[in-house]
Amino acid sequence: MFTQLKERVLAANLLLPYYQLVTFTWGNVSEIDRDNGVIAIKPSGVPYDKLTTEDIVIIDLDGKKIEGKLNPSSDTQTHIELYKTFEQIGGVIHTHSRNATIWAQAGLDIPALGTTHADYFYGDIPCTRLLTPTEITNNYELNTGKVIIEEFNKRNIDFMAIPSVLVSGHGPFGWGKNADDAVHNAVVLEEIAAMALATRNLNIGIKIQQELLDKHYYRKHGKNAYYGQT
Amino acid sequence: MFTQLKERVLAANLLLPYYQLVTFTWGNVSEIDRDNGVIAIKPSGVPYDKLTTEDIVIIDLDGKKIEGKLNPSSDTQTHIELYKTFEQIGGVIHTHSRNATIWAQAGLDIPALGTTHADYFYGDIPCTRLLTPTEITNNYELNTGKVIIEEFNKRNIDFMAIPSVLVSGHGPFGWGKNADDAVHNAVVLEEIAAMALATRNLNIGIKIQQELLDKHYYRKHGKNAYYGQT
Amino acid sequence: MFTQLKERVLAANLLLPYYQLVTFTWGNVSEIDRDNGVIAIKPSGVPYDKLTTEDIVIIDLDGKKIEGKLNPSSDTQTHIELYKTFEQIGGVIHTHSRNATIWAQAGLDIPALGTTHADYFYGDIPCTRLLTPTEITNNYELNTGKVIIEEFNKRNIDFMAIPSVLVSGHGPFGWGKNADDAVHNAVVLEEIAAMALATRNLNIGIKIQQELLDKHYYRKHGKNAYYGQT
Amino acid sequence: MFTQLKERVLAANLLLPYYQLVTFTWGNVSEIDRDNGVIAIKPSGVPYDKLTTEDIVIIDLDGKKIEGKLNPSSDTQTHIELYKTFEQIGGVIHTHSRNATIWAQAGLDIPALGTTHADYFYGDIPCTRLLTPTEITNNYELNTGKVIIEEFNKRNIDFMAIPSVLVSGHGPFGWGKNADDAVHNAVVLEEIAAMALATRNLNIGIKIQQELLDKHYYRKHGKNAYYGQT
Secondary structure (H helix, E strand, O other): OOHHHHHHHHHHHHHHHHOOOOOOOOEEEEEEEOOOOEEEEOEOOOOHHHOOHHHOEEEEOOOOEEEOOOOEOOOHHHHHHHHHHOOOOOEEEEEOOHHHHHHHHHOOOEOOOOHHHHOOOOOOEOEOOOOOHHHHHOOHHHHHHHHHHHHHHHOOOOOOOOOEEEEOOOEEEEEEOOHHHHHHHHHHHHHHHHHHHHHHHHOOOOOOOHHHHHHHHHHHOOOOOOOOOO | OOHHHHHHHHHHHHHHHHOOOOOOOOEEEEEEEOOOOEEEEOEOOOOHHHOOHHHOEEEEOOOOEEEOOOOEOOOHHHHHHHHHHOOOOOEEEEEOOHHHHHHHHHOOOEOOOOHHHHOOOOOOEOEOOOOOHHHHHOOHHHHHHHHHHHHHHHOOOOOOOOOEEEEOOOEEEEEEOOHHHHHHHHHHHHHHHHHHHHHHHHOOOOOOOHHHHHHHHHHHOOOOOOOOOO | OOHHHHHHHHHHHHHHHHOOOOOOOOEEEEEEEOOOOEEEEOEOOOOHHHOOHHHOEEEEOOOOEEEOOOOEOOOHHHHHHHHHHOOOOOEEEEEOOHHHHHHHHHOOOEOOOOHHHHOOOOOOEOEOOOOOHHHHHOOHHHHHHHHHHHHHHHOOOOOOOOOEEEEOOOEEEEEEOOHHHHHHHHHHHHHHHHHHHHHHHHOOOOOOOHHHHHHHHHHHOOOOOOOOOO | OOHHHHHHHHHHHHHHHHOOOOOOOOEEEEEEEOOOOEEEEOEOOOOHHHOOHHHOEEEEOOOOEEEOOOOEOOOHHHHHHHHHHOOOOOEEEEEOOHHHHHHHHHOOOEOOOOHHHHOOOOOOEOEOOOOOHHHHHOOHHHHHHHHHHHHHHHOOOOOOOOOEEEEOOOEEEEEEOOHHHHHHHHHHHHHHHHHHHHHHHHOOOOOOOHHHHHHHHHHHOOOOOOOOOO
């Protein structure tokens, strides 16, 4: 069962080494089937070049395993929390991609500095607050999801317009319409994170003009978009 | 019709991933046939590995589509404006290549710091002023072309001697004798942008000697050039 | 004799160019067979693409050659000293991988800045003191081992919880359960060294929370670990 | 004639793209046959993937062409000057490899910061003074050679112990026992240039201990060397 879902999730996970977003097994992608209330996710600690469709784990929204022999990703509770709250998303991704992780370790938002950023993210990529010692000790992965959602709510950020976040001291999480789209956004995040590091070195404090951010974001998103073929 | 023109433009666009100048579809190359008053350009948002000769769009200098089923690049009006004003150029390129984009985001010229730069660019690579909110809202892509031309005129720069520009907050545009030459210049731009970032970190404010800039530029360009086989 | 040991050591050494940890012959991996009291190690100065199983040198813990025609790595005495003192380790590695070497040249510990680090190393990666002129002149490679051990003892670091070290002015050494595991740790070290360089530029002085370090380290190590499939 | 010499020089030039030392045609390698008083050198401006043995140009020490249809490298006079003065060298190389060029553009020596450097270079890699306007205008390439030699003489540097130099505002030149050895040294130079950039950012002013420099250099060079198999 859920073969097509598992195949899509397998394919999305195989894009992680292809786009050089991971070292060893440091990343995972999932996709939700909202009609059936199930999520397909990478098994924990399995190298990408060994992954098969059967290895992909099917769980429900309580984290109960529905199908598969392997343990799901240790980050599974974070994925579930995001799916529960961000009801329009279809795929979730977590990596330790180098440049995004650097910003997360520094505990800083990735500022919107140019149109490359604006083409995909309508504003700064937020970095969460630190988790409290209690949040770390008990239900750490669940609380990682909660602190992401708290940050979006606190700042009143539209999670569909900024489909990535940095978890302070940890690394990036992201999402999209489906697993493939989540990976796409993670590739963009990594590139703009690299550009932002060096831009800040050249000209600290510079920001993109609001009008240019608007122009590029809405050139590709929403009802007046005119980029691409549709 | 225009098959050879479209094949050259296809080949030039395929060089973008080959030279690692692009992520996803973030770049486009065009070439003009001035005798026939037409431009061949990449279609908007189509991945390079899916591009075929038939996908290349033929437009006239008013932006009217002459041939092709797809929408031309969203940056088409910028290309046209450059072809109209810079009458000696035959190819135009736009990318978000990492290091050149970093300088554009910082809103800074790439200073001429060494002979690698001088072999191709006779002076600093200019960064344009910011577009005004009105220029962004109305005819953005056309105004991007106009602000490039304004910068070259204001500074009295010979566009054939400095075949690249940074659009502030956005990224590089460039040109050349034809589409292939425009790509060649974009590869050089990306390399000197990377070198300049680190050179500035080591020794801020250093510049190339004017005599060395002259020597290297004119060793490869103009009637006394003696580099190469011709 | 020792064919399987030599094959494992050959395979581990071939991972050095695969993971881009080496230029030319700048790295070596060994593995110990504690039951037989022998170590298999790369021969000195032999390119990886020329290495065969027979080229791997077998020595005893006095450094006496037991099997093989070639000279063992010039760093052999450092390997031996580590095996003698760190009795639980099964493999040792030395490289000049770029980012770890940068920290070693700077004479600085790699601070624990995020969960990528915490997943593998329970705290800062220590940088040794400088060797004295006498320690350099006489028995240099042996003294390199001794100064590593001194640093772990002085700071009371568990060598199994922090399986890497930087030798000041030189570069990284590391270890693991066997040769393959030592290489694995060296790949992680290189990645966190790169991340730490840029994190420090963004936010000098930031450190990972102790509770987050604990959580991630013990999520993957020890009796309560729950990462992976076992 | 000189077929083997030309084949060695072809092979050495093909290593330039292999080791990622060049963009387009930005590098050249030569080798001298001192018995016959001839030098084999890359032709000017020819892409490496088009080079054949017959394309390699044979010149004498006056720069007169002995064999070949193509123009020799525009840097030929620099090569000749180095061969004439540094009588023990057999190969010369020039590239614009990124990190070495960064130091040259900054007009700074590459300081000896670690054993990676010390294994190949017995001290800082010198950066020349700037050429005077007259030296640039008349016999530029010859004067580039002269200013290199002046720097080694002025500082009393043994050119065999430091087989590379940075020409201020330009880039690296280097040499070795033969063409292949010159390329080898250029690869090392590029790696230590990259390491030195980041080491300086972490800990400006740090230097390698003299005793460690001695130890590593003489571990691989001279009559007491014990690295490798001979």
